[in-house]
Amino acid sequence: AQSVAQPEDQVNVAEGNPLTVKCTYSVSGNPYLFWYVQYPNRGLQFLLKYITGDNLVKGSYGFEAEFNKSQTSFHLKKPSALVSDSALYFCAVRDWTGGYNKLIFGAGTRLAVHP
Amino acid sequence: EADIYQTPRYLVIGTGKKITLECSQTMGHDKMYWYQQDPGMELHLIHYSYGVNSTEKGDLSSESTVSRIRTEHFPLTLESARPSHTSQYLCASRRTGPADTQYFGPGTRLTVL
Numbered sequence: 001a002q003s004v005a006q007p008e009d010q011v012n013v014a015e016g017n018p019l020t021v022k023c024t025y026s027v028s029g030n031p032y033l034f035w036y037v038q039y040p041n042r043g044l045q046f047l048l049k050y051i052t053g054d055n056l057v058k059g060s061y062g063f064e065a066e067f068n069k070s071q072t073s074f075h076l077k078k079p080s081a082l083v084s085d086s087a088l089y090f091c092a093v094r095d096w097t098g099g100y101n102k103l104i105f106g107a108g109t110r111l112a113v114h115p
Numbered sequence: 116e117a118d119i120y121q122t123p124r125y126l127v128i129g130t131g132k133k134i135t136l137e138c139s140q141t142m143g144h145d146k147m148y149w150y151q152q153d154p155g156m157e158l159h160l161i162h163y164s165y166g167v168n169s170t171e172k173g174d175l176s177s178e179s180t181v182s183r184i185r186t187e188h189f190p191l192t193l194e195s196a197r198p199s200h201t202s203q204y205l206c207a208s209r210r211t212g213p214a215d216t217q218y219f220g221p222g223t224r225l226t227v228l
Binding site: 032034036041042043044045046049051088090094096101102103105107108110 | 121124146148156157158160163173205206207213214216217218219220221222224
């Protein structure tokens with residue numbers, strides 16, 4: 001079965017520093033990978049996705065993610081963190097097993113950006 | 116922002132009450148989903164629908180039920196709410212293709228006393 005792992009429960013970054021939120025995946029076949037962000041008391045907002053093509057995917061709010069097939073990773077990055085980036089981040093992979101098509105989400109990583 | 120709406124945003128009710136959480140989208144999406152989100156963050160799929168008159172249970176067993184009489188509307192009902200139902204409920208929708216993005220509503224935070 002497809003799965004994703006977010007190995008860090010929380011990431012702490014100083015404002016202005018680069019940030020990375022890690023995600024690794026396990027799939028059979030080519031993965032469709034997604035990143036979402038969730039602010040307090042809100043739903044999930046789509047940031048970016050990798051389907052095919054260029055391994056570096058650019059998304060909303062200055063975020064980007066790099067697809068690395070050999071390391072089965074899809075880490076989310078931003079060159080310069082803002083305090084307003086503090087939120088929950090979820091990685092997800094499309095799953096076709098079990099007779100239906102759905103997203104498998106990681107457990108989430110809480111990003112805290114300190115002034 | 117995606118055109119997917121949930122009401123109410125917050126609900127506090129007593130045990131034994133029947134409740135319906137509303138979800139609607141104006142994007143014409145065929146596929147719709149309900150997730151339950153723990154206080155500790157994890158998302159669990161509890162129901163999904165591939166179109167009108169199609170509903171299926173998700174990965175996490177839930178006492179709630181859903182219906183899909185119209186494409187744009189996917190309400191979730193709890194016949195008799197209990198404190199164990201206290202959670203955040205998120206509705207989502209997307210088009211048909213596997214590469215299509217799934218969009219989420221703002222969520223309903225339910226508290227059962």
